[in-house]
Amino acid sequence: MVTWPWQRERRPVRTLRVRSRGDFGDVRRVDFEELAPDIDTYLGQAAYLQLGYFETLSQLIAPTPELSHKESLSRAAGAALLKHRELVEVIRSRGDDPLDIMLPFREPLDAFRRATHGARPLETMLSVHITAGMLDDFYLALSASYGATGNRVAQILTADDDRQALVKIITDAIAADEEWRDLLSLWGRRLVGDTLLIARGALRPQTLDAAEEKRVEPVFTDLLAGHSRRMAAIGLDA
Incomplete structure (x- = not known):
């Protein structure tokens, strides 16, 4: 059983807020405290996740036959790598070693990436689109802290x-063969549980009691709503 770094030591508390994507001014504060992770956990997870998305997308390029799809995958992989590098620079600017900050999350996040890696390339592309979207939303909600x-x-x-670019590959495949719709809808629904576990695991070591669950609910309601919008935009049932 993996022991997450925040389960070993009690860190200073943070206040979690929800902000809209692209809004760095007014934010809607969620009414709970002592739940946001310490900043090393926040930065280490965010940076290592982006590195994992780069690796996953890069691995799809070689076996993909269509040149246009290779180019789309390379663009998405490059964007993930750029975000990783910029997050690494944030860590360095704080005087920390990025490898030291990311290393505690390598094992659990690699396990998450394996659990959400599809048997087929289209499933894996959907995994990246869905899980990265949900976790980006989660880290944006935490950012105000x-x-x-x-x-x-x-x-x-x-x-x-x-x-x-990944969405275009997926929607083109569905248009060419409707059997993909049901398969990818099912796969997309499966991804939700694994992704929410990553988000929930970052909040605090203790199991949430009923009152804390109620205070946390708006954040996870927002994550699920974002997931539903992404699935609907692809033409899939969430």
Whole structure:
């Protein structure tokens, strides 16, 4: 069983807020405290996730026959790598070693990436689009808890991710063969549980009680709503 870094030591508490994508001014504060992770956990997870998305997308390029699809995958992979590098620079600017900050999350996040890797390339493309979208939203919601550093992270995460290129490949495949619709709808629904576990695991070590669950609910309601919008935009049932 993996012991997450925040389960080993009690860190200073943070306040979690929800902000709209691209909005770095007014934010809607969610009424709960002591739930946001320490900043090393926040930055380490965010940076390593982007590196994982780069690796996953890069691995899809070689076996993909169509040149246009190779180019689309390379753009999405490049965008993930750029975000990773910029998050690494945020870590360095704080005087920390990025490898030290990311290393505690390598094992659990690699396990997450394996669990959400599809048997077919289209499933894996959908995995990246859905899980990266949900977790970007989650880290944006957390960003208001970390002052200027959080603002920098929010700006990085809201930059162009080029994942619409993946959506185009998926929608073209569905248009050519309707059997993909049901298969990918089912796969997309499966991704939700694994992704929410990553988000929930980052909040705090203890199991949430009923009152804390109620205070957390708006954040996860927003994540699920974003998931439904992404699935609907592809023509899939969420």
